[in-house]
Amino acid sequence: MTSAALSFRYVGDSGMDETMNQQLLIDNGLPNSLAPVLSFKALDETHHVLPDVKVSTVFGSDRGNLVVPYGGSYDILRFSGPGKHDVTDVRVTVQRKTEARNPAGSHDVTTQALDSHGRAIEKFERFSAVRLINEDNFPVFVRIAYILWDQPPKGVTQQAVEVTPIGGLTSVPAHGTAVVKVSGKAAAAVARNSYGPAVSIKAYNSQ
Template structure:
């Protein structure tokens, strides 16, 4: 089952938390309401990630929401003993959704009934927003110790993060090890490991982020996303 709904909020703009982006002064009102929509997909198609929450920002300002979640069963009933957390940190205000852009986070479920989760209710606890035009999501390349491009994160000594857009921003990288679910069940992030810290990537430039040798073998995936302090 998919769930999608839209939240409109007149927001106060904050100066902290959005490295490399031009924020307005505290207390200034956004020029327009921020328009966010959410869509949860429990089981993706072949070659895609399960348990994803897509965050669509249809406004002309970037948004940094802090979200909370309630797990639901197949009938839409809450599962109160299931704890919902995120891989990227949208529940802690760490995911930036650029203006007129679609980003995603990955959800994790723990506790009694976690295997019965089919959907989620999403609550926007707060949102920061700031002017944004020309932001383009980063691309990444995995590089060996000799600087050669390699196909898998487990082979990468370095991750090259490129900002193809017109504005500086900051990114985080996380390495993910996935569980091995039974057929028909969604796959979940079994462990999530930060790779480095918050990294500023200037517009039109690339930054190389080293991957510690003792971590590489434990990653099935390595993901990069625009984030905040």
């Protein structure tokens, strides 16, 4: 699946432990960062469209919310509706692609959960803040998603069933860090889901 500078590959399950399911890998062949608006159709194993399956995203590549640097990035897809467990691939259409207002770096911004005293703790615990770490030599702008995953039976891909933003658009300095406090709906989600099912804290380039 290709549209000029952008190409896509859907990976339902990589077969590797600790790897998120239902990923859309996005390759960007241009030297500048792009903020595409994508649309999707879910496909079954025979590559027929599943018309009743709605496809949405965690990071917002369907809304122009995800910034894709040169080289590429990824989003996480969510499926709903009759036939959602039959999805084996997706058809991607680029509705629009524009140059991002703020460039993204080649390294993913990483996250670290912190307790109320600023100490590093596990993401499965009840954390009070998130430290963002930028390895690139220029500042980047990211958002944070707190993701709750379902626990499907064997042979069914794991899906993000609840996605809660932590904070808003945050600038992380070059070779530096930023700390985002957990409050409001995010604090409620952390309290509800801590010490329970699988969760992820993911930062993604945005605008």
